[in-house]
Amino acid sequence: MAEIIDNHKHGIIYSVDLSAAFDLLKPDKFLDLFKDILTEGLLFALADFLTHRKFIVELNGNRSNEVRLDRGCVQGSILGPKLFSLYLYQLEQKLGQDCSVKSYADDTYVIVSGKTITETENRVKKILKTHVKYLKSIGMVVNESKTELMWIGKRNLTDNILVNNKSLQYKTHMKVLGNHSTK
Secondary structure (H helix, E strand, O other), X not given: OHHHHHOOOEEEEEEOOEOOOHHHOOHHHHHHHHOOOOOHXXXXXXXXXXXXXXXXXXXXXXXXXOXXXXXXXXXXXXXXXXXXXXXXXXXXXXHOOOEEEEXXXXXXXXXXXXXXXXXXXXXXXXXXXXXHHHHHHOOOOEOHHHOEEEEEOOOOOOOOEEEOOEEEOEEOEEEEOOEEEEO
């Protein structure tokens, strides 16, 4: 962001919020994405972690029937955020070189810059469309109401940027992995 300001460019940072991200991880998508990248042993171990899981609810001494989970990742596990990061492994390649992607687990921030406001907004629109399309292809659901945009440097708002036909509002600040960033 400092480089954008120092070079007198216009910039936008956005974060796409995912609904129930860890709950939506699909083992079959994982196998498809990584069958040619990971060793067979590691692929099998990770796929096993994501499948063959069951749960029972017990309340006041009463137990539910056993239910099989066909998707999702154990939340609170050490492996969970790493696996989620693997699902998003190809995101930066899909979005192209017109942006910078910073992420950990389901928190992803994309920084886009351009020489003019129009160029910057057009890049964001194109990149954001690709981003949402990729997320949908791996089974994720975008929460438009929590997706954020923030200008870097001078704030000259012109055009609306849409996610799933919902206009995003520009923010003057956003939380980034627990840190507060301002314009």
